Amino acid sequence: MALHDSQIAGALTKASVLENLGAVRAMIRRHKRNDIVFAGIGLLALMLGLLTLLTLFIDLVMDGYPRFNLQFLSEFPSRRAGSAGLLSAWVGSALIMIVTFLTAVPVGVAAGVYLEEYAPKNWFSDLIEINVSNLAGVPSIIYGLLALGLFVYGLDLGQSILTAGLTLGLLILPIVIVSTREAIRGIPVAIREAAYAVGATKWQVVSDHVVKYSQGGILTGVIIGMSRAIGETAPIITIGALTFIAFLPPSPISDVAPYLNFEWLSSSFTVLPIQMFNWLSRPDHAFHINAAATGAIIIMLTLLMNGTAIYLRYQIRKNIKW
């Protein structure tokens, strides 16, 4: 931008100020055009993604609309499309998610905390670090093959809910580890030093501070991982989920002490996406309605879980300011 001619000379005349002001305003207008252009492009890019998803979702909802009722959730699959339901599939999905949660959270959090706080920084930890990130990108069917060899045949767990839960737990482990580490890295050095300065050991710092303050981030990672796991189909098919199940696994809760029951772990099962796939592969169009309704339900579940993650993170972060 031009300096005032008169500034060099000394005093500012009104005319020179006005002239300069005009030039400055023209420049700002020119610069701001870039804002408008980018905002337009950005919005378009965003809409492209969102609209595709929205169209898909609306399409599924419209197709599956006739089956949106409680009966759809409380009936077993059947040869007659109109009375076939999702009961065994959603119960299977829910039970598997419990196992997934219980494996991925303790293992993932422990691994993340170890890598971040305890592991010595050397070539070996670098190698592990690279591999953890790589694991997140391994195609899920590979996990299925691994699980087939390890859980089904190696450990003889069979084609069970336990096997499926462990497999999906393994699948989302990298997500949990990475989100744990990121959450831990967000804790300011000053807070750690404050804890060490009063005489805390590393374990006290980890358990009283590090894990507590990173709960929000860890939880978000866990839920996002679970919302991915709930839609996974390939590894579940690989380990041998059934596609037609007209019974429920034994209930995890029993009415006699100790009130818990673990037989359900070894039960065979099906899950929502497999049920959907099964209906989709039938020639009879009536079953496609069921598939569409199931698809819509899976998307809603995923959205619900991600929404919960955002809400919980907000709630937990609310009390932490740094």
Add this chain to the structure above:
Amino acid sequence: MVNTSTPLKAESKDLNFFYANGHQALKSVNMPLYENKITALIGPSGCGKSTFLRCFNRMHDLYPGNKYEGGIVMHPDNTNVLAAGVDPIEVRMRISMVFQKPNPFPKTIFENVAYGLHVRDEKNKRVIADKVEEALKGAALWDEVKDRLNDLAFNLSGGQQQRLCIARALATDPEIMLFDEPTSALDPIATANIEELMSELKNKLTILVVTHNMQQAARVSDYTAYMYLGELMEYGDTDTIFTRPTRRETEDYITGKFG
């Protein structure tokens, strides 16, 4: 060179310190720390004041690769706190620290002050409550927070947060308290509060304080050490240092001609 009738609490002996990148930040520092006195560390930015202070509670051990040579001997037990066989956690149990920026935990006021006791396995609720009250009174914060002990510490003002951090450091009855520019983030009134507090605290313990504020050093400290480029240039009782420094550089720094 100084009053010898006051007992020594600690002294640094030929202390060298190297950061992990090889930079030698302290060069053969020898300095006494007298019991129940306030010693002020002054000197231009980057001269090694914080580095020196953080040797006392082995804060440098948190980062790999840092290296000490020489010692800091504590009395009356003659423990060299820098010796390889001495656990830094034991040292931090005896020497507490207040940082430049208030750094309360994202916990309640009560939990913040009680944390040192928790770390020391104190389980008795009565004892904890008494100690917390005593520490908050010692930090001149009790009257302001006694009705809101379960509020989050972040809801306090900056000056209150700093006094909370002092209370946290006080609750565990340390022998020495380290202050690294404790008032640099505070307004003049909060600063005056904290200076007054330090003068009272020295009846109970020994204080080492880093400050950039010459008036503060002159007001609160009994002894002053002037550091420059990692070396201790001059040490003496505060009156002497501020009125008749032996070295030209010290005088220039104090009078603001340099630094």
